[in-house]
Amino acid sequence: MTRINIEIVSDVLCPWCWVGKKNLDKAIQASGRPNEHFSITWKPFLLRPSMPEGGKVKAPDTPENPRVSERLYEAGQKVDINFTGKCDVAPNTVLAHTLLRYAAKEQQQKKNNVQHKLAEILFRMYFTDGQNVGNIQVLEDAAEEAGLEVKKAIEFINNKDEQALVFNEAVDNTRSGISGVPSFFMNGKLMLEGAQPVDHFLYAFHDSMSC
Numbered sequence: 546m547t548r549i550n551i552e553i554v555s556d557v558l559c560p561w562c563w564v565g566k567k568n569l570d571k572a573i574q575a576s577g578r579p580n581e582h583f584s585i586t587w588k589p590f591l592l593r594p595s596m597p598e599g600g601k602v603k604a605p606d607t608p609e610n611p612r613v614s615e616r617l618y619e620a621g622q623k624v625d626i627n628f629t630g631k632c633d634v635a636p637n638t639v640l641a642h643t644l645l646r647y648a649a650k651e652q653q654q655k656k657n658n659v660q661h662k663l664a665e666i667l668f669r670m671y672f673t674d675g676q677n678v679g680n681i682q683v684l685e686d687a688a689e690e691a692g693l694e695v696k697k698a699i700e701f702i703n704n705k706d707e708q709a710l711v712f713n714e715a716v717d718n719t720r721s722g723i724s725g726v727p728s729f730f731m732n733g734k735l736m737l738e739g740a741q742p743v744d745h746f747l748y749a750f751h752d753s754m755s756c
Contacts, residue, residue: 547582548584549582550584550586551569551584551585551730552585552587552729553727553729554590554718554727554728555587555588555589555590555664555727555728556589556590556591556726557642557664557667557668558635558671559727561620562668562740563665563668563672564621564624564626565727565739566727567625568624568741569585569746572743572747572750576747576750578750585661586649587645587649587660587661587664588718589642589711589714589715589718590718590723590726590728591639591712591715591716592726593635593637596636596638598679599634599637599679600634600635600637600677600679603633603634603635613630626672627673628672629672629674630675631674632672632675632676632677634679636671636680637679638679639712640679640684640702640708641678641684642715643701643702643708644663644684644688644702645663645664646701647697647698647701648660648663648688648693662691663693666687666690666691681699685698685699729749731753734753736749737749
């Protein structure tokens with residue numbers, strides 16, 4: 546059975562990336578293919594590349610200016626996501642992406658899905674729990690929850706060279722023509738953009754096997 550290598554270009558700041566992930570996970574389960582026939586890697590994108598290192602304080606959440614739109618809230622409910630808008634800071638996500646980069650290396654070495662698991666944790670921490678995923682302590686907690694070696698993970702994300710590699714990769718993804726996220730590449734080909742429904746992923750799985 547042909548293996549499907551999936552690369553997801555995404556930003557932790559993007560709520561629709563989490564919705565898209567949930568639908569991807571459901572599609573994998575619905576495909577009837579064993580999980581090990583799918584390889585999933587997350588790649589960085591920066592929706593706000595000029596975001597200050599400490600992030601930016603958000604406007605207050607009010608009925609007139611809600612942080613979570615009705616459309617987004619309803620989309621989340623359909624895939625068991627609770628978008629709360631609780632986080633008062635829009636974070637700089639370079640460190641979060643650097644942690645995902647570390648998890649990708651661990652995933653490749655140990656042949657597990659720890660990076661995919663970490664992506665879920667980071668989305669939940671930010672969009673539901675209201676935690677600032679630009680904060681080192683929050684990222685330490687995320688690494689621990691994902692089952693990573695916390696000390697090594699924190700040393701990695703504090704490495705300025707690794708941060709620069711992440712930033713440059715995100716810039717390269719923008720320059721390559723990716724203008725929005727999530728973008729889903731399957732076996733090297735761009736197959737889907739946006740938070741697509743489950744059936745679109747199933748069609749993409751089929752099409753990617755003929756690439």
